Amino acid sequence: MKDNIKQIEQIQRLVLDIQKIKRNHMIPETELCENVIEHSFSIAMLCWRVYSLVNSKLNLEKIFQYALIHDFLERWLEKDVNAYATKELRDKKSIREQCVFEQLKIEFENFPQMLQTINEYENIENDEVKFVYIIDKIQAIILGKIDNWRPYINAKISYEQFSKKIDSYTTKCPDELQEIYKSIIIHGKETFYDQP
DSSP, X not given: OHHHHHHHHHHHHHHHHHHTOEEEXXXXXXXOEEEHHHHHHHHHHHHHHHHHHTTOOSOHHHHHHHHHHTXXXXXXXXXXXXXXXXXXXXXXXXXXXXXXXXXXXXXXXXXXXXXXXXXXXXXXXXXXXXXXXXXXXXXXXXXXXXXXXXXXXXXXXXXXXXXXXXXXXXXXXXXXGHHHHHHHHHHHHHHXXXXX
């Protein structure tokens, strides 16, 4: 029984570590940065909503699992490294995430399901992963738009950079999300703060 309590406390500590990581997106109408736990909850809710909108036949339980853990490897980062960061910063983040995963393998050896789920997500192994991956990209666009593109303005992201980046994700988009993702891309481009 004591071992169970230790393992439950262990996962709560992991969640608390991740909750401390601030993202570049802010909560609209505030000066508060979204944290990774808030972001993961948003992704889970968006997945659920889009899942019902497209009448998906994918495994919803797996989608929720991927949504919950998709940023666990950001543990111990001082701040999120955004998709528009330099290649050098993105490479450093990737190396750091590999180290975090090795640590998680030791720390959570008795929770192999979580470790397997993280590994599957990182390797984009199935359509459920791709579903969450694209919803993660959709959330950034929608949240940016709701916040009048503030994080993009603050980071000095141009329309050209924005367009190139969001278009690049299309190849990883599962078939059932193609239509909705293309609609989000068009809407994002039409409302982006410095569109031509």
